[in-house]
Amino acid sequence: MTSAPTSSIGIVGHGIVGSRTALTLQTLGHSVKVASLRTATELFDCSVVVLAHGAPHAALASTFIAQGISVVSTGDNLEDVMSMLDSQERAEARNAVIVAGASCSPGMSGLLVSHMRRAFESIDEVHTAVHGTGGPMCARQHHDSLAGLSVGWHDGEWLQRPAGSGRELCWFPDPVGARDCYRFASPEPVLMQRVEPGLQRITARVSATRRDRLTARLPMLRRPHAEGLEGALRVEVRGVRNGRRHVEIVGIANKVGSISGVVAAHTALAVATGVVPAGVHNLGQAVLPNADILDGAVNSGITLHQFVGTDQ
Amino acid sequence: MKFIRQVLLAISIAGMVAGVLRRRTKGVVAPQQGGWREVTPQR
Structure with missing residues (x-):
């Protein structure tokens, strides 16, 4: 995984996913600022923010986008994700990125x-x-x-x-x-x-x-x-x-x-490098460096298994 | 009395049907072929 520039990555949420995201980033030597949902405005000086609290994420994502801050959302609520997908024009106007559903499934x-x-x-x-x-x-x-x-x-x-x-x-x-x-x-x-x-x-x-x-x-x-x-x-x-x-x-x-935290961390790093164009995306789309993110996840301890069956 | 006999008859028929179904499905076993193999993503 390419190293992120000096800008820090923020995380909203102190729960399991938030702490695993922070742990992954810190293990890779990146600075992380963690805030709760109430104190999320403290992260306005970050370039990328990972939303790792409970749904909904769409409203807070809009707030960060309005500040020109890119967002990686770990949410998997159907309505919430649909709301974030509607933010394409706003994200492009602010030259920011939203990656929706960057967790386990989806992600x-x-x-x-x-x-x-x-x-x-x-x-x-x-x-x-x-x-x-x-x-x-x-x-x-x-x-x-x-x-x-x-x-x-x-x-x-x-x-x-x-x-x-x-x-x-x-x-x-x-x-x-x-x-x-x-x-x-x-x-x-x-x-x-x-x-x-x-x-x-x-x-x-x-x-x-x-x-x-x-x-x-x-x-x-x-x-x-x-x-x-x-x-x-x-x-x-x-x-x-x-x-x-x-x-x-x-x-x-x-x-x-753990899967969600690792995926969110490596997605945030990819967004922080500036290789992702402005707009609303989700993992797997060709505009994202999916192979780099998957490699990073495997290097952070996620093991992939392939099912090998027989014709019987 | 007739109602009770009908209820008992219905319960016993239902029990026999359930018993037959259980016996017929006992022979089914989970797939024994294939398995998971660790892989590393190849570029």
């Missing part, structure tokens, strides 16, 4: 699709699944996302389906293994469609238990854990290679908070 999933894309002549399907949560705000988002409407891209049309439906057994790298996964209110399909507009089918699923689905429309019955114990991400890409149908599956088994 790392876009980097993996960008990486796996090179193994194909063309790709037409992307299916992602995520297991686990980061900090308490992420757990609340997971809870709420099973109660709303999910979006999916199917043969060139946006489909809305109830979140919590569409059970599918997804295999994650060890030690997570097989988990029942369901549709959820995620911005992943919207962002993935921006990565590869030629895709025909995009789905995003999240692992959930019967209790998660049963209580999704109720308030959380108990306070979420400080951090999810285990996490995993799985990205399945289908397309054509050597004239034949081909499938590649890549996964990661790591805490969701």
